[in-house]
Amino acid sequence: MGRFRGGLRCIKYLLLGFNLLFWLAGSAVIAFGLWFRFGGTMKDFSSEDKSPEYFYTGIYVLVGAGVLMMAMGFFGCCGATRESQCVLGSFFTCLLVIFAAEVTTGVFAFIGKGVAIRHVQTMYEEAYNDYLRDREKGNGTLITFHAAFQCCGKESSEQVQPTCPKELLGHKNCIGEIETIITVKLQLIGIVGIGIAGVTIFGMIFSMVLCCAIRNSQDVI
Numbered sequence: 001m002g003r004f005r006g007g008l009r010c011i012k013y014l015l016l017g018f019n020l021l022f023w024l025a026g027s028a029v030i031a032f033g034l035w036f037r038f039g040g041t042m043k044d045f046s047s048e049d050k051s052p053e054y055f056y057t058g059i060y061v062l063v064g065a066g067v068l069m070m071a072m073g074f075f076g077c078c079g080a081t082r083e084s085q086c087v088l089g090s091f092f093t094c095l096l097v098i099f100a101a102e103v104t105t106g107v108f109a110f111i112g113k114g115v116a117i118r119h120v121q122t123m124y125e126e127a128y129n130d131y132l133r134d135r136e137k138g139n140g141t142l143i144t145f146h147a148a149f150q151c152c153g154k155e156s157s158e159q160v161q162p163t164c165p166k167e168l169l170g171h172k173n174c175i176g177e178i179e180t181i182i183t184v185k186l187q188l189i190g191i192v193g194i195g196i197a198g199v200t201i202f203g204m205i206f207s208m209v210l211c212c213a214i215r216n217s218q219d220v221i
Contacts, residue, residue, distance in 0.1 A: 015080040015206040023073025029066030065101040088211040102197035109190030151177040
């Protein structure tokens with residue numbers, strides 16, 4: 001009996017440790033997602049009428065999962081401390097939801113990459129053509145694109161030179177730069193999503209094992 005209680009206590013401590021790490025991981029995921037959304041390359045598009053919402057879909061899911069992870073980290077600690085089967089069962093269900101959300105994010109980032117790239121490239125093409133039609137009206141969005149991706153124009157930058165970043169040396173085709181930068185960013189989102197999903201599996205295993213151990217201990221008593 002003492003050995004059984006010792007094993008139960010060991011599993012409980014493992015789950016408590018996991019939940020602490022899970023809470024910290026949730027904080028990191030939220031910070032990562034918010035930085036991608038409002039910082040770095042894509043921050044300037046937040047105020048644009050035609051913002052790349054398709055590109056942001058994976059980020060929104062990632063941030064939402066991060067918030068849920070933080071809540072579940074606290075929730076799981078309570079369930080482990082109280083040795084409550086009900087709380088642990090609910091914790092397992094929520095982890096399953098987080099797992100599905102993170103896998104969705106990872107799959108979206110890798111498979112939907114081409115659609116996201118074409119979407120942003122189309123936005124650039126429209127801004128480029130608007131500028132050529134009306135240089136005063138269309139220069140704001142084009143300046144935003146050029147500053148965000150550190151590029152200028154397409155095959156040539158001569159027609160849009162006034163909108164190019166002053167610090168940019170030489171010509172960089174924006175169509176190619178958009179593809180390169182978004183590919184890298186979506187790969188990072190995908191790696192984070194799949195990585196968190198993998199960690200979540202351990203949480204589901206620990207919670208289920210602890211729940212079963214608690215039930216067996218009650219049967220023994």
